[in-house]
Amino acid sequence: MHEWSLAEGIYRAVLEFAESHNVKKILEVEIKVGELMQLDLELMKEAIVTLAQGSIMEGAKIEFSVEKAEFRCEKCGYEWNFETAKKEIKRRISKDKLIKDEAGSLDLPLHYIPDLVYALAICPRCGSSNILVTSGRDVKIQKIMVKK
């Protein structure tokens, strides 16, 4: 259900933009999603479409692009991807820190709060916490196409 709350945030942000620019119709919304968010994009699209019904956003084309999450260690220079980071986090995190959703599946808390990655991940090579997430951390509305 996390997708629904994010979808609502996007919907509200788009509508606020439209209101402040005297927009009559929203034609297309392009959203960039960081891999770290671990979102179900089908569910997210369905949520946005449902929320948009009856608004100036109804019928708008919803496009997603996923930005891969990449990590770099500031101490040893090693670079790695999200799969490796996830494996390492799952290996070390206590079971009681996983969040059970309504369907009963267990998620890493990153699913809800992606920036927790800084508290949970370490460099898989040298073990340092001095890491950088160089891409794929957040959700951004990239483009809104409108009719005035």
Add this chain to the structure above:
Amino acid sequence: MKKSPGLELAKKKLQKIANVVLVASGKGGVGKTMISSAIALSLARMNFKTGILDADLHGPSLHKILNCEFPAKSGAEGIIPCTIYGLKFMSIAFFVNENTPLPIRGDAKASLVRDLFVQTDWGELDYLVVDLPPGTGDEVLSLLTTFDPKGRAVIVSTPSLLSISVVERLINLLKREGVPIIGLIENMSYVYHDGEKIHLFKCSSSKILSRKYDIKFLGALPLDPGVEEAIVNGGTPLDSKLFAKEFRPIMKKIIEIIG
């Protein structure tokens, strides 16, 4: 101008929260967390629907005071907070192993602390008390914006003259961001020895600042070992008779101001 989805979600969550009390301090180690918990516990005892958010990302400690079990579950409205003493409580401490370092970077702090609020199922609240981290860094700035226009601040300081400049910076930031200041509490102001009240400092920086900036001085609190004893024994700061007695008139003033 595009607003972030996170900020829009925060706005939606805020619709169900009547008041936000931001407990802030210029410096760390002044007892801000203890006072935050005392404010929230007092509000809950008055039967107000109350939540408390530990926004200290590097050094969360509220969970040590409130000592509750996190359900680690989520529902339609977000992550279910821990519930204790009638309070809904959320902290970063629930998501990381105990004693794990929390080396969170600047811009990530701003979004993480906002997500901590946004992703929690607070339900309807009369009051949300936010234990801000010390200083005026990214997460403080982020939360001042997140809770605008409902956030009002209680400043916690000590009598030490060394704290004047840092508290002044905080006051000026709050004023610049348009955050109303409920008042100033001076903690660790005095001790009791053989029944005698001994002031630890010759003068009170908090009183100087409250006069200079026309901020209400809410009162002074003692350095009370009874608070630590109460917490160690599984209680809360309000279980220390001395602290509870001295805190009561302060809480009364806070209630009069916030309504």
